[in-house]
Amino acid sequence: NDVLRLIARQGGFLGRKGDGEPGVKSIWLGLQRIRDVAAGIKYAKESHDL
Secondary structure, rough: OOHHHHHHHOOOOOOOOOOOOOHHHHHHHHHHHHHHHHHHHHHHHHHHHO
């Protein structure tokens, strides 16, 4: 549940007291954002090795 909330926060979920559980959209957007960051890190490492 904690990991899911961390992912959803990347997708715009605020996690306030009355917000309830994160929705599909915020989880999906969070996963996309994390994937993009991971791709950027991979690209930076590969270009640094050249």
